[in-house]
Every structure is written in structure tokens, then in C-alpha cells.
Amino acid sequence: MKLPREFYLRSALEVARDLIGKRLVHVTPEGITKGIIVETEAYLGKIDPAAHSYKAPPTGRTAIQYGPGGYAYVYTIYGLHCCMNVVTNLPQVPEVVLIRALEPVSGVELMGSRRQTTDLHALCSGPGKLTQALGITRADYGADLLGDTLYIEDTGITPPEIDATPRINIDYAGDAAAYPWRFIWKGSPFLSVK
């Protein structure tokens, strides 16, 4: 039930919306963890001042964004936390979808031990939290989402209502800070921000 390559070869705005209700899976030696995606953000490098790839050459950490969709873009933020992104669209079009929150569904005990908490809501309610809960690190940079360790499954679930809101913590991005490019499972108790 893995999402096919074609799913990712579209605009990040379409992929970000369609990822709500899908299931993110990470397979590690310690075990398998899974969560339903309830919150995403789209970053469109060509036109988006908030994107890492905005007016930047395809070097260093952003290189993977310039390949085809369906690969993992993982980076470290504030020297402490990792953020998990999905590369979308065709080669030479640097667009990604940031995964911001999950509803834990499988391997919850393992997530709890990694996160040092038993509070279900605290496991995956933020981009840095969910990578820690699933054990995703910079070693997963460039991982093929059609491979066998880090991938996204279709669930057959259709969220009853999806909302679009401005993105979180990009005040530095000027007008782009107001674009409604954050997508949420409306009413989910597992969001990073209400």
C-alpha cells in the first residue's frame, strides 16, 4: 500500500494536502513505528522566500530537492532537532512538504522510550518531536520513499475536513508568512499548534 512515485511528482501544494490521513512508517533495528499524518506544510523553492531552496543553487543540504519527488529531505534545525520533509514534483523543481505532526498508531511504546514520556500527545506533536519518536535522523537524508525503511502508506482513510492555514514560525519570510500553505486534519488532537 505504499504511495506510488506518481503521487509525489506533483506540486507540493497538492501533495501536502493529500498526505493528510496517510501513514508514515520507519523501520529500524529497534522496531517499527507508524503514525497518521495530521499536519503538513508546503515549501515551493521557486517562488517562496521561506524555502531553503529559494534562489539557491542545488548544493549541499538542498541538493536532493532538485531530483524527482518521493525522497526524504532531512535537516537539522537549531543544532538540536531534525525535520522530516518529502521531496515533491519533477527534477529541477525544488519543492518539499514538511511533516509537522502525526497521530501515533504503531510502535507507541518505542516512541515513548525515545521521547522519554508516556503522554500520547507529546510523542509526535511537532516536526522535531516526530523525527525523534520515529528515530529519523540526518542518516535518512535522501532515503527513497519507495524503499523498505522509510515510506508512506495509503490508509483508505479520508479526513472529514482539511483546513489550510498560514505556516508556523516563518515570520522572517515577509508576505509569504501569510500564505495558507499549512494543511491540517481539522480538529485532530495531535496537531502541533491549534
Next chain:
DNA sequence: TTCGGGATCGTCT
């Protein structure tokens, strides 16, 4: 070779 900034989180008030 150095310097500065950041798509966050947890703790403290």
C-alpha cells in the same frame, strides 16, 4: 577559515 542564522523544544516564570 570564520561567522551568523535558523521550517524547534523544554523549562522556567
Next chain:
DNA sequence: GACGATCCCGAAC
């Protein structure tokens, strides 16, 4: 609500 931790990468010297 405010702030400190902490490090990779890109840009400039």
C-alpha cells in the same frame, strides 16, 4: 510568554 541549548550549512572575507 520568554529564553537558552547547540550545530550544520552557506556566504563572506
